[in-house]
Structures are given as structure tokens and as C-alpha cells.
Amino acid sequence: MAHDIVFFLAPDDEAAAATCRRGPGEDFESVTCRFIEPDSAIAEWDMYFEAPSAEVPPLEQLLGWAWPEWVAAPLNDGVEVFALPKRLTRAFAKASSAELEELAGRWITRLWSEDGDDMTDDDLLAVLQGVARLAASAVNTGGGLYSWSF
Numbered sequence: 001m002a003h004d005i006v007f008f009l010a011p012d013d014e015a016a017a018a019t020c021r022r023g024p025g026e027d028f029e030s031v032t033c034r035f036i037e038p039d040s041a042i043a044e045w046d047m048y049f050e051a052p053s054a055e056v057p058p059l060e061q062l063l064g065w066a067w068p069e070w071v072a073a074p075l076n077d078g079v080e081v082f083a084l085p086k087r088l089t090r091a092f093a094k095a096s097s098a099e100l101e102e103l104a105g106r107w108i109t110r111l112w113s114e115d116g117d118d119m120t121d122d123d124l125l126a127v128l129q130g131v132a133r134l135a136a137s138a139v140n141t142g143g144g145l146y147s148w149s150f
Contacts, residue, residue, distance in 0.1 A: 031130030
């Protein structure tokens with residue numbers, strides 16, 4: 001499980017990959033959270049926007065979903081940078097408050113079933129709202145949305 005996750009806006013994959021060693025820092029607009037797996041979160045979100053539902057799909061369906069691609073693969077230090085799929089970025093950019101609330105409920109249910117009391121104590125709706133704000137900026141500027149984790 002990643003300890004620190006930063007979802008951030010970058011102009012392109014090269015700029016995002018360059019954050020691998022030091023993190024996005026203040027150079028990029030970002031939203032942070034802790035103690036989640038960014039790749040499974042991104043896949044969960046993507047599944048939701050492809051077929052919105054408050055119901056948590058079976059784990060097998062999540063594991064069979066298209067997972068995000070690295071722009072910087074993990075090294076021995078465990079740091080990795082993923083690009084969020086463009087369709088997911090567009091979906092977040094136009095997501096309603098109700099959709100974000102429903103997604104947060106579904107995501108919390110999945111995390112609770114997997115992690116129990118060890119689940120993150122971050123406000124996951126606020127994380128999703130921040131990611132949606134970044135996605136809107138990405139769509140407007142032509143940039144991309146990425147996650148950096150350690």
C-alpha cells in the first residue's frame with residue numbers, strides 16, 4: 001500500500017515522469033491522500049464512469065479491468081507515476097456532485113472490505129472532488145492527470 005499519493009496536473013508524460021525522484025511538489029497543482037493503492041483506485045474510478053452504479057462490482061471484475069499505465073515504473077524505492085486514462089480525466093471533468101458522492105460511497109465500501117480498520121482516514125469525497133477539479137483543468141489546458149506515489 002502506498003503511504004503518500006499525489007494526484008497532479010502536468011503538461012505531458014515527460015513532465016510527469018520527471019517528478020519520479022522528488023515528487024510533484026509545489027511545481028504542479030495537486031491533491032494528496034494517504035494509504036491507498038493508486039492503480040486500483042484509478043481502475044475503480046474508471047469502472048464507475050464506464051458503468052455508474054452505487055454497487056461495488058466483484059473484485060474479479062476490478063482485477064480484469066484495464067489498469068493505468070506507468071509513465072515512470074517503480075524502482076527499488078517504490079516510487080511510481082501513473083497516467084490516468086484520458087477518458088477518465090474527461091469523465092471526472094464533467095462529473096456531477098451526485099456522481100462524485102456515489103463514487104465515494106462505492107470506493108469507501110471497497111476499501112473498507114479490503115482494509116477494515118486500516119483503511120485511510122482521508123476524506124475520500126474531498127479527494128475525488130479535488131481530482132475532478134484537476135481533471136477540469138487538464139481538459140481546459142490540454143494537460144494530463146497523473147498520480148505519484150511512494
